[in-house]
Amino acid sequence: MQYGPAVRRRKLGSELRALRDRAGLTSGEAAQLVGWHQSKVSRIETGRSGVKPADVGLLLDAYEVRDRQLRALLEALAGADGDRTQRHQWWHAYKGLLPPAYRDFISLESQACRLHTLETSVVPGLLQTPDYARAVTRASLDGLPQEQVDSFVEVRLARQDVLHGDPPLELSAVLDEAVLRRPVGGYRVMARQLRHLVDLGGGLPQVRLQVLPYAAGAHIGLSGPFVIFSFPNIADLDVVVLDHLTSSLYLERKEDLKAYTEAFNSLREHALSPEDTLEFIAGIGDGT
Structure with a gap:
């Protein structure tokens, strides 16, 4: 399932890759830290696959990203309609x-x-x-x-x-x-x-x-x-x-x-x- 438009997936993936590089981790090492297969991290970073805000949070924890504003922005960019994070955004009430x-x-x-x-x-x-x-x-x-x-x-x-x-x-x-x-x-x-x-x-x-x-x-x-x-x-x-x-x-x-x-x-x-x-x-x- 795709979460958000392609432009946001690609931009989010690019930023997550930059943060992983900054943390000195390979995609395989990042995947191990969050319990995923390496291919999932790769698909997210290239924008070929969507990602839920909760999964973005897991990656940011692995990369030791503490900036609250940055975390909130990246998790919001993931923005899956059915996710609990999205339900706290007012426009969800008008989904239909x-x-x-x-x-x-x-x-x-x-x-x-x-x-x-x-x-x-x-x-x-x-x-x-x-x-x-x-x-x-x-x-x-x-x-x-x-x-x-x-x-x-x-x-x-x-x-x-x-x-x-x-x-x-x-x-x-x-x-x-x-x-x-x-x-x-x-x-x-x-x-x-x-x-x-x-x-x-x-x-x-x-x-x-x-x-x-x-x-x-x-x-x-x-x-x-x-x-x-x-x-x-x-x-x-x-x-x-x-x-x-x-x-x-x-x-x-x-x-x-x-x-x-x-x-x-x-x-x-x-x-x-x-x-x-x-x-x-x-x-x-x-x-x-």
Whole structure:
């Protein structure tokens, strides 16, 4: 049985191998310490086989890894749906509602320390008001029963707790001007959403908003929105996520991460400053 997407299996396996090497152990010696066959350790390290959080814990004990934050991150990356560790994660209660790709996105989001995102159509989920989130859900999942719409909105709002954690997720978002001009849910809903963006951008130091105005013309972000997740302690776990209508694409190669990071930095240079952005958003809000 596979646990988590391939990108996470490979990244987790690579980190476990590095920790084993640091401990001065061969894969055979590691297997002996935890009572496994050597081939199981090899499959885990190459990402060919999934691993339960409890088994990750056994390996970390064998490698004498004591860093609690590192252990929690690696065990969370294993994240088997049926495992007892996963049951303590709030989104498990919505297992029957949320597609696996969405659950995995939430899992990554909950463990990340930084998130960089370009949005060209809608306000990022972590910054949405309840009414705006409801309107987006209805539009993207047309025909969904009201009860399920409400559940999706609950999930969207619960995700926002990462902005108030200890430490909070650092969110840097570049928003195309179209995001602010499109009256999602109607003008009243949009006016409240714009005020909410101003409140968050001005009130939470961990939230950095920048608008890419129409006047910027053509830019590298025209190819579509993306999210870059960064994780504490392990830079090699960083990943780019591209969302499509029916699936998500995870990019893990260093070349991809470098390209998207450079693209995001370029977008920030062409965008309004955070201070000017808040004034810009407030001005649009006054006109709605």
